[in-house]
Amino acid sequence: MKITFFSTQPYDKAFFTRVNQTYGFELEFVEAQLNSTTANLVNNSTAVCVFVNDKVDKAVIEQLAAKGVKTIALRCAGFNNVDLDAAKANQLHVCRVPAYSPEAVAEHAVAMLFTLNRKTHKAYNRVREQNFSLNGLLGFNLHGKTVGVIGTGNIGKAFCKNMLGFGCKVLAFDVIANKELEAAGVEFVPLIDVLQQSDIISLHCPLNNQTKHIINSETIAMLKRGMMLINTSRGGLIDTRAVITALKNGVIGYLGIDVYEQEEHIFFRDLSDTVIADDTIQRLMSFPNVLVTAHQAFFTDEALEQITSTTLRSIDELAKGNNLSNMAALLV
Ligand code: NAD
Numbered sequence: 001m002k003i004t005f006f007s008t009q010p011y012d013k014a015f016f017t018r019v020n021q022t023y024g025f026e027l028e029f030v031e032a033q034l035n036s037t038t039a040n041l042v043n044n045s046t047a048v049c050v051f052v053n054d055k056v057d058k059a060v061i062e063q064l065a066a067k068g069v070k071t072i073a074l075r076c077a078g079f080n081n082v083d084l085d086a087a088k089a090n091q092l093h094v095c096r097v098p099a100y101s102p103e104a105v106a107e108h109a110v111a112m113l114f115t116l117n118r119k120t121h122k123a124y125n126r127v128r129e130q131n132f133s134l135n136g137l138l139g140f141n142l143h144g145k146t147v148g149v150i151g152t153g154n155i156g157k158a159f160c161k162n163m164l165g166f167g168c169k170v171l172a173f174d175v176i177a178n179k180e181l182e183a184a185g186v187e188f189v190p191l192i193d194v195l196q197q198s199d200i201i202s203l204h205c206p207l208n209n210q211t212k213h214i215i216n217s218e219t220i221a222m223l224k225r226g227m228m229l230i231n232t233s234r235g236g237l238i239d240t241r242a243v244i245t246a247l248k249n250g251v252i253g254y255l256g257i258d259v260y261e262q263e264e265h266i267f268f269r270d271l272s273d274t275v276i277a278d279d280t281i282q283r284l285m286s287f288p289n290v291l292v293t294a295h296q297a298f299f300t301d302e303a304l305e306q307i308t309s310t311t312l313r314s315i316d317e318l319a320k321g322n323n324l325s326n327m328a329a330l331l332v
Contacts, residue, residue, distance in 0.1 A: 001025050001026065001046050001047070001319055002025065002026040002027075002028060002044055002045040002046060002047075003025050003026070003027055003028070003045060003046070003047045003048070003049055003073075003315060004028045004030060004041065004042050004043075004045040004047075004048045004049070005027065005028065005029045005030060005048075005049045005050075006030050006032065006033060006034035006038065006048065006049070006050050006051070006054050007030075007031070007032070007033050007034070007050065007051040007053060007054055007268065008029040008030060008031055009268060011304065012029070012051075012075070013029050015304050015305065015307075015308040016029075016049075016308055016311075016312070018308075019305075019308045019309050019312055020312060022312075023312050023316055025312070025315070025316075028045065033053055033054050033055065033264065034048065034050050034054035034055060034056060034060060035054075035055045035060060036055075036057075036059045036060050036063060039060050039063040039064055039067075040063070042063075042064060042067050042069060043067070044068070045067075045068075045069060046068070046069065046070050046071065046319060047069065047070065047071040047072070047073055047315045047318075047319070048064060048069055048071075048072055048073070049073045049074075049075055049311060049315075050072060050073070050074055050075070050081075050082075051074070051075055051076055052076050052078060052081065052295065053081065053263060053264035053267070053268070054081060055081060055264075056072060056081055056082040056083065056087075057083050057086070058083050058086035061083060061086040061087050061090050061092060062086070062090060064090075064092065065090035065091070065092055069092065070092060070093060070318070070319070071092065071093045071094075071095065071315055071318050071319070072087060072092055072093070072094045072095075073094075073095050073096075073311050073314060073315050074094070074095065074096040074097070074331075075097060075307050075308070075311045076096065076097060076298070076307070077096060077097055077098055077099070077100070077154075078096075078206055078207065078233075078234055079094070079096050079331055080206065080207040080208065080234060080236070082094055082331070084331055084332050087331075087332045088332045092332065093318050093330065093332060094330075094331040094332040095311075095314040095315070095318065095324065095329045095330050095331060096329055096331060097306070097307050097310045097311060097329065098154075098326065098328040098329050099154040099328070100298070100303050100306035100307045100310060101298075101300060101302045101303035101306055102153075102154035102155040102157070102158045103158045104297065104298055104299070104300040104302065104303040105155045105158075105204075105232050105297040105298055105303075106155050106156075106158035106159040106162055106204075107158075107162070107300075108232055108258060108293070108296065108297035108298075109159055109202050109204075109230050109232045109256075109258075109297065110159070110162050112230050112232070112256030112258065112291055112293065113142070113200060113202075113228065113230055113256065114142075115256070115291055116228060116254040116255075116256050116289065116291050117139045117140060117142065117228070117254070118137070118139040119136070119137045119139065121291070122136070122137060123137055142166045142167075142168060143166060143167040143168070144167060144168070144169075145168050145169070145199040145200060146168065146169045146170075146171060146197050146198050146199050146200075147163040147168045147169070147170050147171070147198060147199065147200045147201075147202065148170075148171045148172070148173070148194035148195070148197070148198030148200070148201040148202070149163070149170060149171070149172045149173075149186075149194075149201075149202055149204060150172075150173050150174075150191070150194060150201065150202070150203050150204065150205050150214065151173075151174055151203065151204035151205025151206070151211075151233065152172045152174045152177075152178045152181055152186070152188075152204065153174075153204065153205075153206075155204045155232075155233075156172070156174070156202075156204030156205070157178060157180070157181060159202055159204060160172060160181050160184075160186050161181075161184065164184060164185055164186070168200075169187075170185065170186045170187070171186075171187050171189050171193060171194050171197060171198060172186050172187065172188050172189070172194070173188070173189065173190065173191045173193075173194045174188065174205070191214075191219075192222060195219055195222040195223055196222050196223075196224070197224070198223075198224065198227060199224060199227055199228065200227065200228040200229075200230065201223075201227065201228070201229050201230070202230040202231075202232070203215070203229075203230065203231045203232070203233045203237050203238075204232070204233055205233060205237070206233070206234070207233070207234035207236045207237055211237055212236050212237070213236070213237070213238065213239040213242075214237050214238075215229065215231075215237060215238040215239065215242070215243065216238075216239040216242050217239065217242040217245070220242055220243070220245075220246045220251055220252070221251075223246070223251055223252065225250060225251055225253075226250060226251075226252075226253035227251075227252060227253060227254075228252075228253060228254035228255070228256070229243070229252055229254070229255050229256070230255075230256040230257075231256070231257045231258065231259055232257075232258040232259065232297040233259060234259050235257070235259040235260040235261035235262070235263055236261050237259075238257075238261075240260070240261055240280055240284070241280070243255060244280070244283055244284065247287050247289070247290065253289060254289045254290075254291075255284070255287070255289065255290045255291070256290075256291045256293075257284070257290075257291075257292055257293075258292075258293045258294075258295055258296060258297045259295055260281060260284075260292070262278055262280070262281070263294070263295060265278065266278065266281060266294070267294040267295045268294065268295065310326065310329060313325060314326070314329050314330075
């Protein structure tokens, strides 16, 4: 049985090739993103394996189904890039990796928070230039601050626990309150309270019709002046233009983003010799109080190991017509 991988990077190849020794599938690695043109590259594969920026819309799904593909395996948690209705209509299974080391993403959000606050990236460069001055590096104590968490699933829960450990007051908003977190001291409150009271807000909900642009000019108007916004979830959660206005007028004092609305044209590539035509990301990168990382929050050894083993196990179980060991992995 053959599996075609799209958007393949060298580390995908290394991890999947090693874990596949248990399964013996034929693996085909394609660097291109999946779209209606590259779908033609699929030949005799029963499964395709895709990542966050592959475009798995109705047209692509129909092409894949016509080529005999039975399973679309997402090697990630989010699935906003897949038309699940079209997959169902074409009798394709869609699976994902629902929870792989949520700590990996939560800890990256913490890393962004501290980098923005204590300016370690600036200090690193400064000291290398033999500039030992502290001017401009003033930070704040995280201890005692109010941290708002939007979405308290696997990653949001890990982030809440990190923040409790730092002695923060943690406010959370989710469609379902989490009893374990409540018992640990997290207060579940309406979204407006999170927006109005938090010194730092971290987004951990999925991108869907309810959450698209959850940070927009109206919700920004409720924020504490000078607050910090961290987004390691999906770029579409924030209206980037409204956020740029808020950075210019000081309502948002710090912004850390590991995801960006138009990231599929930029992230996961070396564009160091390219003129980037996207003025919005260029503007964002020009602010001294903005930190952009290129969708690397998941990128730890432990997370890649779990992503790889869960993905191949799900493909194997679906091919054999078995129930999935992890039913939350099955979307369709
Ligand atoms: P999860 O499904 O475990 O948790 C999502 C939580 O969001 C759930 O508790 C859900 O009830 C809540 N939610 C849903 N709709 C909401 C709404 N309208 N308002 C508030 N809360 C809402 O998912 P997870 O594993 O914690 O992942 C969260 C997101 O992180 C994923 O959807 C994905 O987009 C993103 N992610 C990013 C990276 C990265 O490398 N940057 C890696 C993994 C996941």
